Amino acid sequence: MAKTVQERSAKAAQKRLAVAEKELRHKVRPGIEQAMERIRLRGKVPIISEVLQIAIMKMDLMDDDELVTFLSYPRHEIVISENVARDFQEKSMLMIQQSPGDEIISPG
Secondary structure, three states: OOOOHHHHHHHHHHHHHHOOOOOOOOOOOHHHHHHHHHHHHHOOOOOHHHHHHHHHHHHHHOOHHHHHHHHOOOOOOOOOOHHHHHHHHHHHHHHHHHOOOOOOOOOO
16 A cells, blocks of 8 residues: 555655754855756756755865865956057046046146
């Protein structure tokens, strides 16, 4: 005879207690959820929680420097070329000449 829903739930709860399983909740924005889904599909892993568990286990195996590098958030570096800086300087000077009185004149 098949088990009832209550019997299955009780057995699952008992198993969770036996292995000290803990539920963690984490809110994510749509972009992160989409990235997790792409990773899940590329890795051919059936559920997101497995992807996260595998990622955490692999990060735990990394040495400190490797982990710090891996966990550093990608930052964009803004580089202004000489041409852009020169254009900006020239146009700024032109605007100052067209509207005198706004410029700051240093003493001496």
